[in-house]
Amino acid sequence: MKQLNLNWITEGLMDFEYKKYLLLAYLQEVSRDFDEKKLYPVLSDLVLHYNNLITIKRNKTYVSNQFPKQISKIDLEIFKVEFEKLIADEEYMEDVEAIIDYAIPAMHRQLEDGKEIYQEVEDDLKIFPVGIVSLNPEEGYMMLTKSSSKETSVYSYMITIFENANEKFRGIKTEFIGNYSRSFSHTFEEIKFQLIKEFKNISNPATYVIESKYEYPLNETLLPVAKRSLVRYIYQSAA
Numbered sequence: 001m002k003q004l005n006l007n008w009i010t011e012g013l014m015d016f017e018y019k020k021y022l023l024l025a026y027l028q029e030v031s032r033d034f035d036e037k038k039l040y041p042v043l044s045d046l047v048l049h050y051n052n053l054i055t056i057k058r059n060k061t062y063v064s065n066q067f068p069k070q071i072s073k074i075d076l077e078i079f080k081v082e083f084e085k086l087i088a089d090e091e092y093m094e095d096v097e098a099i100i101d102y103a104i105p106a107m108h109r110q111l112e113d114g115k116e117i118y119q120e121v122e123d124d125l126k127i128f129p130v131g132i133v134s135l136n137p138e139e140g141y142m143m144l145t146k147s148s149s150k151e152t153s154v155y156s157y158m159i160t161i162f163e164n165a166n167e168k169f170r171g172i173k174t175e176f177i178g179n180y181s182r183s184f185s186h187t188f189e190e191i192k193f194q195l196i197k198e199f200k201n202i203s204n205p206a207t208y209v210i211e212s213k214y215e216y217p218l219n220e221t222l223l224p225v226a227k228r229s230l231v232r233y234i235y236q237s238a239a
Helices: 016-035 042-058 060-066 089-124 188-198 218-238
Strands: 069-075 080-085 126-129 139-146 151-163 168-181 206-212
Touching: 016 042, 016 089, 042 089, 089 218, 126 218, 139 188, 139 218, 151 188, 151 218, 168 188, 168 218, 188 206, 206 218
Parallel strands: 139 206
Antiparallel strands: 069 080, 126 206, 139 151, 151 168
16 A cells, blocks of 8 residues: 655645645545455554644644754854754745645545444454353454354454553454364364364463454454454453
8 A cells, every 4th residue: 555654744845736646645545445445554544644634733833843944053152053944934834734724634534434444344243252251351262254154263362451651551462373164063162172172271261253244354354353343342241
């Protein structure tokens, strides 16, 4: 996918039509991925750019500080270097604001499309535990399958908690184990039993099936949405 530089607003030629061209080329790539039901990494990248634009619009001082400068005076007696803006702030700000005012609604429309696809995928997923529910649901196995398929992709998972100064976040790490065939006699329970025999580190691992009715790109959509959905399912069940 064509990338949009993180500082695309303030870097390079400050021309509305040029910046519009950069933006539209990027959004065309985003739209192409969404048409193919591919959500990641394009959706998170789009959210980052959109939030940056909102931040810049709210904080013009930040934008002003990003402008290119050149040395205008050096005072060796007090070791002070003074800078001057290469372009007048007022003129620059008018151009920047025009670009931002155009870009924000354009990105917002694409974000709504991405959220709609995400919701569609999330609503399609059916999650249920396999066998006895483990007392430690934060580590175990995730079985990813399509309702019309006899193949099940198994991942080990571990939920991690990290925090900053204000709040805690939950993340999930997964590792692909392998594909297992399912049949009338070789059920999800049998696959779980097989996993317990193969990997003896957990006696009764938490095991969940995430079943999808429709076909989605695995790495770009189904797997990341399934991981997020599993975390929410586990903690809602425990509440």
